[in-house]
Amino acid sequence: MSGFKDVVGHNDIIQYIENAVTMDKVSHAYILNGEKGSGKKLLANLFSMSLQCENREEDGDACGKCKSCKQAVNSNQPDIIKVTHEKPNTISIDDIREQVNGDIDIKPYSSKYKIYIIADADMMTVQAQNAILKTIEEPPEYAVIMLLTENAETLLPTIRSRCVMLKLRNIKDQLIKKHLMEQMHIPDYKADVCVAFAQGNMGKAIMLASSEHFNEIKEEAVHLLREINDMELSDLLEAVKICTSYKLEIIDYLDVLAIWFRDVLIYKATMNVDRVVFSDQLRYIKARASKSSYEGIEIILDALEKAKARLKANVNFELTMELLLLTIKEN
Known part of the structure; x- marks a missing residue:
């Protein structure tokens, strides 16, 4: 101790x-x-x-x-x-x-x-x-x-x-990132993702940094976001099936999507890559920023919050996720 x-x-x-x-x-x-x-x-x-x-x-x-x-x-x-x-x-x-x-x-x-x-x-x-x-x-x-x-x-x-x-108050992001990188030897970009998720909670940041399962969820969500523009309806339905395997951690999955689109919004508004959490995905972040309008990104972020609320209220899982993925694809 x-x-x-x-x-x-x-x-x-x-x-x-x-x-x-x-x-x-x-x-x-x-x-x-x-x-x-x-x-x-x-x-x-x-x-x-x-x-x-x-x-x-x-x-x-x-x-x-x-x-x-x-x-x-x-x-x-x-x-x-x-x-x-x-x-x-x-x-x-x-x-x-x-x-x-x-x-x-x-x-x-x-x-x-x-x-x-x-x-x-x-x-x-x-x-x-x-x-x-x-x-x-x-x-x-x-x-x-x-x-x-x-x-x-x-x-x-x-x-x-x-x-x-x-x-106990939230801890500053830079202090959490410093701890993850210096004490746990977490790479810069991965530390940024954990810090963004933890929202000032050191215990959660450490848990995420050492969780292989969280890394799997993150990679699956990022893969979806890279491919969704080219997906047909049948592909979207298949993606929803994959999401069901993360049903217990679906809020984490949705949070990954939300952080990604906040990155898109920040890059689109500032062209500044220093504030982008998913710095290892810049190519795709830039492509999405070119495709989506400010209004479209706001619609997506709003849809993510609505999806969380619906899932917490036990609305049908598959229907909620289908509507969300369609909204992402269309905007």
Whole structure:
């Protein structure tokens, strides 16, 4: 596990945590709120590791070498408790009672603090939330509870008002690209595509960069866009059949198409290739920019958004994709 100095972005949250640790002004309850892949678990783990470190650095970062740090890295630090739940989409009152409320009065085994990390805390039932609320209202002095959420608004107002809220914001594209290229050795053009998809989410960018399946989806979508002008109706219907094999990832597939046509629009408007995401497809981007009008490109981008909405509303998959591909071909 890296230290705070190795985290990309989230400087304001890291500064807050380091100040809280070094000045010994640690709250009993925190909410770390951000979308999936934004870094909530990483920050919660580093925060916990720092609090329990036996030889903490001056800036508040954990040493990474002491017994507690080594235990934390191996997920067996006895005073860092990660709350689990058996039901996939629910944290029940029994989960909270057994793992938090029934355990919290036992003093720390070997550390200054006893820390509870509750991932997916927005999955707590109302009963579970009320149970944790009682603990947050009157915690032992050594207790620290970290609630990790994608949507903190689902928590009771009484919980939110008693916790320090740490909101994870999007990371700048250039920082994500730098990380992908320098740490993962991802080629420039591939990093650009991953960054465009990730929209400020480092976890998603890393997942996309290391996903062979995403690369397959991207290549299939790009192949379609290169060939669609010359396709007959029967070819389009065959392309729809191919799309059905990506049914579970169809939003990613449509996002590839959308980024491609935004590239076309940007090139057509500026003749600037520096802002084109699909830089390895410039020949085809330029050809499409010559063929399509500004209005045509806008119609296509609008059709892509409508297709997403229809698929989310469970409109017939094949019909939705046929209409979309026809719109792309005609414009």
